[in-house]
Amino acid sequence: MNFLGFSFGKKGNKASKHKSATSSASSLATNSSGTHGHSSQQYQQHQQQKPLYLSSPQVNNMLVRGNFKTITELPKYVDINEWLAFNTFEFFNHINLFYGTITNFCTSQTCPTMSAGPGVEYTWSDSLSKKVKLPAPQYIDYMTSSLENTLNDESIFPTKAGPDFPRELPSVVKKMFAQMFRLFAHIYHVHYDKVLCLNEEPHFNSLFAHFISFAREFDLLDRKEIQPLNELIDVMSRNGVIC
Numbered sequence: 678m679n680f681l682g683f684s685f686g687k688k689g690n691k692a693s694k695h696k697s698a699t700s701s702a703s704s705l706a707t708n709s710s711g712t713h714g715h716s717s718q719q720y721q722q723h724q725q726q727k728p729l730y731l732s733s734p735q736v737n738n739m740l741v742r743g744n745f746k747t748i749t750e751l752p753k754y755v756d757i758n759e760w761l762a763f764n765t766f767e768f769f770n771h772i773n774l775f776y777g778t779i780t781n782f783c784t785s786q787t788c789p790t791m792s793a794g795p796g797v798e799y800t801w802s803d804s805l806s807k808k809v810k811l812p813a814p815q816y817i818d819y820m821t822s823s824l825e826n827t828l829n830d831e832s833i834f835p836t837k838a839g840p841d842f843p844r845e846l847p848s849v850v851k852k853m854f855a856q857m858f859r860l861f862a863h864i865y866h867v868h869y870d871k872v873l874c875l876n877e878e879p880h881f882n883s884l885f886a887h888f889i890s891f892a893r894e895f896d897l898l899d900r901k902e903i904q905p906l907n908e909l910i911d912v913m914s915r916n917g918v919i920c
């Protein structure tokens with residue numbers, strides 16, 4: 678069975694608004710890395726100002742009570758690769774939808790770099806593996822195109838009966854989760870005021886908690902990668918939302 682057998686949508690029905698950079702986006706195998714460095718001034722500012730996304734009551738605004746354990750665990754009789762593929766597809770569509778709602782506020786003027794809190798600026802690796810700083814909308818455009826190309830690659834995510842998933846699927850999914858995390862981190866750190874204005878925070882928080890719960894269940898995100906949202910993950914874990 679192919680992974681779209683679990684999907685409610687059709688292939689090609691993705692919410693991406695960012696197809697223009699397909700040709701210039703590099704492959705997931707080489708595509709980006711983060712730079713993490715805290716200046717003491719930035720650190721002090723961070724200590725003084727609690728990020729908006731950690732403030733009450735919005736940090737506790739969720740769509741559901743309880744945690745996501747039952748919907749992240751591998752269902753009985755389902756192949757693990759099918760489950761990874763299906764969920765990757767769904768998380769990609771949903772995070773893309775959220776970015777679509779705030780995309781007008783994410784410009785090269787407001788976001789000259791792909792930032793995610795004090796001292797965190799992600800760099801993109803071009804086709805020559807040279808790391809470059811890009812304005813966030815351009816970085817996200819490249820990233821979205823790259824993820825979409827990977828999801829549409831029949832040799833990685835087969836949609837027809839017959840071919841199996843490749844052995845490297847888990848490592849491909851891991852790279853995709855790292856990229857999607859960066860989009861969560863950028864929105865939480867830079868555009869959360871717009872999320873609040875649109876009353877989206879219960880949905881966004883729930884999607885994030887589900888995403889992290891799933892990543893934990895299948896070990897898809899490294900500790901270093903999640904550092905920009907550690908405090909939020911801690912709060913959600915203490916509240917029992919993230920399992």
Ligand SMILES: [Zn+2]
Nearest residue numbers: 783788813867
């Ligand atoms: Zn932005």
